[in-house]
Amino acid sequence: ETGVTQTPRHLVMGMTNKKSLKCEQHLGHNAMYWYKQSAKKPLELMFVYNFKEQTENNSVPSRFSPECPNSSHLFLHLHTLQPEDSALYLCASSQAIGGLAGDEQYFGPGTRLTVT
């Protein structure tokens, strides 16, 4: 248990569906992240929020829409996804972003997403 929870753990959705992934951290951290993990590929950073403000958007398609209502909660809204979006979506949090020794990220267990 890392202190970061994600729901749902598994999700199967059609290309016309709309769904949301939820992440919650109980660590009092100020930064939260969404990553995409595909088999045998490096983790792909999608979005970063620092003190609820989005600081990074790595050219993610608009069919992925993040929301950070407070520093403990992070959502990823999904709509009209493509089969190639099937992957493990990981949420992470850290005390701060960069510049500090050991500002390591704590990951949730991920949501295994399958787009049919």
Place this chain on the structure above:
Amino acid sequence: GQNIDQPTEMTATEGAIVQINCTYQTSGFNGLFWYQQHAGEAPTFLSYNVLDGLEEKGRFSSFLSRSKGYSYLLLKELQMKDSASYLCAVRVVMDSNYQLIWGAGTKLIIKP
């Protein structure tokens, strides 16, 4: 560009020692992390190096040479539970923005 290389897969024997290498070509180096990820689980933090040298934590040690763009994770007295993927990540800073660059991970298989 920013790039990290790790072996895709390694095999080792229970009780032995294994060294997992990571080489990186990045600009704005600001620290290197190692994470462990068991199949179907979240990555968990193992170690952090920002200065050259060896950091030891129990059975795990991590080494960094900034001049060579090289790090390794050393696992001693291997146990079956050490079977996992090991991810190397380099933190870089550009224009005061920090970013983590991730390697694809090394899958470590421990055999009895």
